[in-house]
Amino acid sequence: MNKSFFYSSAIAAALLASSAVSARDTIEIVGSSTVYPFATVVAERYGRSSGGATPKIEATGSGGGLKLFCSGVGASYPDITNSSRRIKASEFALCQSNGVNDIIEVQIGFDGIVIANANASGAAPLNLSRRELFLALAKQVPGSDGELVDNPYTRWSQINSNLPDSAIEVLGPPPTSGTRDAFAELALEGGCKTFETISALKKSDKQAYKTVCHTVREDGAYIEAGENDNLIVQKLEANPSALGIFGFSFLDQNADKVQGSLIEGVAPTFDSIADKSYPVSRPLYFYVKKAHIGVVPGLQGYLAEFTSEKAWGPEGYLAEKGMIPLPTAERRALAAVVATLTPMSGQEPLK
Amino acid sequence: MTESNPSPHRSAPVDHSATIKASLKRRYRAERRFRWYGRAAIAFGLAAVLVLFVDIISKGHGAFKTTHIAVPIHYDLDSLGIDSINDNQQLALANWDALFKSGMRQLLPEASGRSQRRELYRLISNGAGYDLKDRLQANPQLVGQRERIWLLADDDIDTYFKSLRDGEPYTARVSDQQIAWIDQLYASGDIATRWNRNFFTRGDSREPEQAGIWGAVMGSLFTLVITFALSFPIGVAAAIYLEEFAPRNRFTDFIEININNLAAVPSIIFGLLGLAIFINFFQVPRSIPLLGGLVLTLMTLPTIIITSRAAIKAVPPSIREAALGMGASKHQMVLHHVLPLAMPGMLTGAIIGMAQALGETAPLLMIGMVAFIVDIPGGFSDPATVLPVQIFLWADSPERAFVEKTSAAIMVLLAFLIAMNTTAVWIRKRLERRW
Numbered sequence: 112m113n114k115s116f117f118y119s120s121a122i123a124a125a126l127l128a129s130s131a132v133s134a135r136d137t138i139e140i141v142g143s144s145t146v147y148p149f150a151t152v153v154a155e156r157y158g159r160s161s162g163g164a165t166p167k168i169e170a171t172g173s174g175g176g177l178k179l180f181c182s183g184v185g186a187s188y189p190d191i192t193n194s195s196r197r198i199k200a201s202e203f204a205l206c207q208s209n210g211v212n213d214i215i216e217v218q219i220g221f222d223g224i225v226i227a228n229a230n231a232s233g234a235a236p237l238n239l240s241r242r243e244l245f246l247a248l249a250k251q252v253p254g255s256d257g258e259l260v261d262n263p264y265t266r267w268s269q270i271n272s273n274l275p276d277s278a279i280e281v282l283g284p285p286p287t288s289g290t291r292d293a294f295a296e297l298a299l300e301g302g303c304k305t306f307e308t309i310s311a312l313k314k315s316d317k318q319a320y321k322t323v324c325h326t327v328r329e330d331g332a333y334i335e336a337g338e339n340d341n342l343i344v345q346k347l348e349a350n351p352s353a354l355g356i357f358g359f360s361f362l363d364q365n366a367d368k369v370q371g372s373l374i375e376g377v378a379p380t381f382d383s384i385a386d387k388s389y390p391v392s393r394p395l396y397f398y399v400k401k402a403h404i405g406v407v408p409g410l411q412g413y414l415a416e417f418t419s420e421k422a423w424g425p426e427g428y429l430a431e432k433g434m435i436p437l438p439t440a441e442r443r444a445l446a447a448v449v450a451t452l453t454p455m456s457g458q459e460p461l462k
Numbered sequence: 463m464t465e466s467n468p469s470p471h472r473s474a475p476v477d478h479s480a481t482i483k484a485s486l487k488r489r490y491r492a493e494r495r496f497r498w499y500g501r502a503a504i505a506f507g508l509a510a511v512l513v514l515f516v517d518i519i520s521k522g523h524g525a526f527k528t529t530h531i532a533v534p535i536h537y538d539l540d541s542l543g544i545d546s547i548n549d550n551q552q553l554a555l556a557n558w559d560a561l562f563k564s565g566m567r568q569l570l571p572e573a574s575g576r577s578q579r580r581e582l583y584r585l586i587s588n589g590a591g592y593d594l595k596d597r598l599q600a601n602p603q604l605v606g607q608r609e610r611i612w613l614l615a616d617d618d619i620d621t622y623f624k625s626l627r628d629g630e631p632y633t634a635r636v637s638d639q640q641i642a643w644i645d646q647l648y649a650s651g652d653i654a655t656r657w658n659r660n661f662f663t664r665g666d667s668r669e670p671e672q673a674g675i676w677g678a679v680m681g682s683l684f685t686l687v688i689t690f691a692l693s694f695p696i697g698v699a700a701a702i703y704l705e706e707f708a709p710r711n712r713f714t715d716f717i718e719i720n721i722n723n724l725a726a727v728p729s730i731i732f733g734l735l736g737l738a739i740f741i742n743f744f745q746v747p748r749s750i751p752l753l754g755g756l757v758l759t760l761m762t763l764p765t766i767i768i769t770s771r772a773a774i775k776a777v778p779p780s781i782r783e784a785a786l787g788m789g790a791s792k793h794q795m796v797l798h799h800v801l802p803l804a805m806p807g808m809l810t811g812a813i814i815g816m817a818q819a820l821g822e823t824a825p826l827l828m829i830g831m832v833a834f835i836v837d838i839p840g841g842f843s844d845p846a847t848v849l850p851v852q853i854f855l856w857a858d859s860p861e862r863a864f865v866e867k868t869s870a871a872i873m874v875l876l877a878f879l880i881a882m883n884t885t886a887v888w889i890r891k892r893l894e895r896r897w
Contacts, residue, residue: 135747137845148860151834152668158836159592162554165836167749167845187745339858341865360860366634428588432668433860 135186136408138166142176142193143289144338145222145358146395149434150193150417156428157416163409168193173289180398181206190403190410194396195222195289200461213401213454217414217445219423221435223359223384223392224294225371226281229351237267237274237354237372241390244374245302246270247279248333250326257308262328275352282336282343283327283356291327293393294356298374300324301390344369359384359392360433384435385425392435401454418446518876522869528658528671529620530612531585531647533565535594537604547602558591559583562613569652570643581639587614589672612656617670617863619644623653632862661870665838666852670863673856675874677838681751681831681846682820682878684839688755689762689819694812696759697766698801701808704767705774706796725764732761733825741829748830749845757825762815769811773804806893813886817879823850849875 140150147170158165171179173194180192181202198206198216206214226239246252246262247270254260267274284291303324304310313320327333336343340357344365347355354372359379362371371379374390383389397417404410416422423429425436436442539545541560544552566582567573573582590613597611598604615623618635623644625632633641647653665677708714736757740746746753777800785795826832832851839846847855853875856868 139748144858147834148668154834155668155836159589160554168834169749169830169832170834187741187747340860341857358860364635364860364862367632 137164138191138407138410138413139189140166140168140191140193140397141171141179141189142169142191142397143173143195143395144170145173145195145289146193146219146397148360149219149395149429149432150397152428152432153417153422154413156422157409157413160416161409161412163412166409166413172287177202177398178205180400181209181211183209184211184400184402186407188400190407191397191399191413194398195293195393197394197396198398198461203455203457203461207457211400211402215399215401215448215452216455216459217397217399217418217449218437218441219395219397219417219434220429220437221384221392222395223379223389223435224290224297224356225359225362225379225391226298226354226356226374227347227362227369227371228354229347229368230370231348231351231368234275234351236370236378238376239274239372240375241298241302242305243270243274243302245299245305245324248281248327249299249303249323250328251323253306253308259323262330262332265332277352279332280334280350280353281332281356282334282346282353284338285335288338290356290358294391295325295327297391297393299327358433359435363433381430381435385438395434401452404452414449418442418449518869518872522866522871522873524624525661525866525870526658527655528660529615529623530654530656531569531615531619532610532652532654533562533586533613534568534608534610535561535565536608537561537598537606539605547598547605553595553599556595558595561594562586562590570646573643578639581637582643584616585619585640585643587616587669587671589667589669590614612654614660614671615653617861620671621863624655635862661867665836666834666847666855667836668834668859668861670859670861670867673864673867675849675852675871677835678847678849678852678871679874680839681754681835682848684751684842684846685754685758685831685848686816686820688752688842689758690812690816692755692759693762693766693815694808697763697812698770698808700763701767701770701774702796702801705771706792706800721764721767725768728824729761729822730824730828732757733828735760736825737828747843749833749835749847750843751839751846752842753829754826754831754846754848755842757829758819758822761822761825762819765815765818766808766812769814770804770808773807773811774800776807777803803895806889810886810890813882813889817882817886820848820878820882821850821875823848823854826851849878 138154140154142150147168151168154166154168173192173196176189176192177194177198180189182188198214203214206212226237226244228234228237230236246264247267249262251259252262252264254263264270264279266276266278268276283294304313309320309323312323334353336346336355340361343355343357344361347353348368355369362369362379363381377383377389379389379391384392399410399414419427420442421427423434423436423442427436430436437445538561539547541564542556542558543560544556546552563579563583566586567579570582573579593613594611619640621632622636622641636644644653660672661674663676664672664674667673704714704717736753740753740756741748746756781799781803782795785799786792790798823832826848831847832854833845833847834855835845835847837844849871853868853871856864856871
């Protein structure tokens with residue numbers, strides 16, 4: 112008993128000692144797992160060239176990152192959060208209520224979401240429209256009389272006779288993923304609103320419209336394959352008739368195994384995503400706490416590294432990792448925002 | 463039924479022996495079948511292990527070697543744009559890439575024009591400039607000298623060069639021009655795969671050719687030191703009290719049930735508990751080995767208490783009675799006689815608990831140890847990650863060259879686990895006493 116008492120007081124002492132060292136000199140970054148592969152490259156470069164501590168980056172997902180970020184100001188809260196969507200109005204309000212008043216918003220580039228299949232068989236890539244994707248993957252689709260019915264399609268050829276006569280089988284991320292949110296918003300909703308009855312619904316009942324357009328079928332045609340995009344690539348290789356949904360950088364790295372389907376006739380390439388002709392792409396952001404600048408050493412240097420041309424420019428090292436850069440004018444404007452540390456005004460049209 | 467009735471006839475036993483013989487055969491067959499079931503189960507287990515090992519080793523062995531290119535380097539202060547190598551500020555701003563860029567132009571002089579040159583420089587890892595900086599800082603006498611030095615090739619070049627031997631070269635990330643250059647370098651012996659020292663000396667990196675396992679090894683080490691230092695003494699003390707001193711009543715039964723239940727709780731729960739107690743209440747910084755060690759202590763404590771109690775129970779009561787009979791106090795009896803005899807069993811349990819903690823990622827997810835950390839941790843309060851987390855992060859990375867790194871990291875983790883379990887077996891064999 113004496114012994115365990117002794118050791119429990121040792122733990123208490125260790126805890127006290129550690130809370131005394133909580134003023135930190137490492138930049139803490141949380142947020143989106145889509146931005147993670149890019150932010151980590153910048154962090155590593157910055158760490159090596161500055162000679163100081165390399166920033167620490169956790170992939171918590173966009174929502175989880177913003178929640179941590181908005182919890183407060185001080186050494187125990189992260190300095191930067193990465194996000195694969197814009198901050199929501201509710202999150203902005205949470206930040207404000209916790210004293211995180213000045214937030215600097217930086218858009219860093221785009222990420223394309225690709226729908227790919229294995230190219231082992233030598234088959235040509237599919238040419239899909241967003242309408243066909245919606246018909247293939249939504250839980251409810253308009254039937255022959257315009258009424259919503261449970262999705263009856265089981266083969267691609269039932270949707271469009273030009274598509275292959277193979278079962279609809281799509282591997283994609285689970286609902287917790289930002290990629291899934293973006294896919295639902297850009298691809299499914301994009302196809303969904305081409306139906307007049309549904310786009311009319313948008314005006315009358317916005318909630319019902321969102322449910323119809325964003326709900327993915329649960330009868331086995333859409334297979335949740337976890338957050339690991341490499342796993343989806345492997346599964347596509349094993350199953351040539353299946354399609355997979357993942358980020359552009361994985362297509363870029365595995366061009367010998369998988370090929371991206373054309374969406375409305377546009378192939379997912381670096382250039383087509385950059386000029387926005389490829390319809391399923393989303394913006395990537397990071398958010399910085401202004402109150403931490405000057406307190407956590409190196410924060411401003413990290414921002415300067417991220418917004419330098421050698422990083423996020425068209426010839427920069429982030430482009431080489433598969434991030435699609437912003438147009439030149441937007442990059443200049445944002446670099447100025449970062450240089451002057453201009454926070455969000457609160458007047459931005461947030462969702 | 464006939465056996466129980468004594469029969470008046472003499473012919474009956476003959477019939478009995480025939481049935482017994484027949485049943486004996488059947489029973490022997492059943493016995494043999496039963497053994498074969500056992501053998502099949504073992505064969506299945508071994509086959510699974512074999513498939514795992516063959517798969518991992520065949521994928522991962524390539525990571526222990528990496529492609530290097532021999533580049534002539536002239537350590538020329540003018541091309542670096544500095545006038546002294548003793549000024550740290552100048553060193554930070556110097557154009558280190560210029561050293562290997564001019565070397566590459568010398569190696570392949572036919573590359574001309576901006577885009578060709580850029581392709582040429584991409585043959586070399588983008589960390590090579592920093593490697594040259596480190597080399598020059600360590601050896602200042604090299605200033606003004608020339609040498610031929612093996613520099614890391616870029617990961618795309620590495621993947622392509624290694625895939626050449628498999629007969630199906632992976633050309634998606636290299637240009638035709640680069641392939642021609644690699645052929646030329648191969649003919650002149652200036653490109654080769656060499657021992658990948660970086661893998662064992664560096665921390666994580668987003669460039670596969672520069673990524674190493676050492677940061678995660680050190681993180682695991684610091685975390686396990688904390689886990690062992692806390693869970694072993696607490697676990698043993700709790701086990702001794704419960705086994706030797708505590709009265710048997712409803713309250714101790716209740717404690718016992720709870721300990722057994724805790725051993726079966728999914729490990730993510732301990733992560734959530736750690737987040738609530740250590741981070742939110744005690745304000746321990748995220749991502750540090752001290753915190754990881756505390757959380758893993760919570761997780762391994764039940765295992766250690768249960769195995770320690772079993773070890774104490776296995777000490778024969780005669781030892782205790784003899785000690786008490788000789789006039790020892792209860793405290794002396796426990797410390798001088800029971801504890802030393804139970805120690806091998808306790809240590810075995812502790813090592814198995816540690817091995818379990820070494821392979822754990824789920825509780826660390828909640829406390830920020832699943833993170834990209836480049837710097838090698840130097841203590842208990844530096845941000846760190848651990849081996850299984852490193853495997854998870856690499857498995858999730860888009861770059862092709864991380865596939866073999868992932869398998870190689872699994873090999874390192876398995877080597878640690880095997881070493882720990884072997885130690886546990888050795889301790890048991892060496893120190894255990896049987897009665």
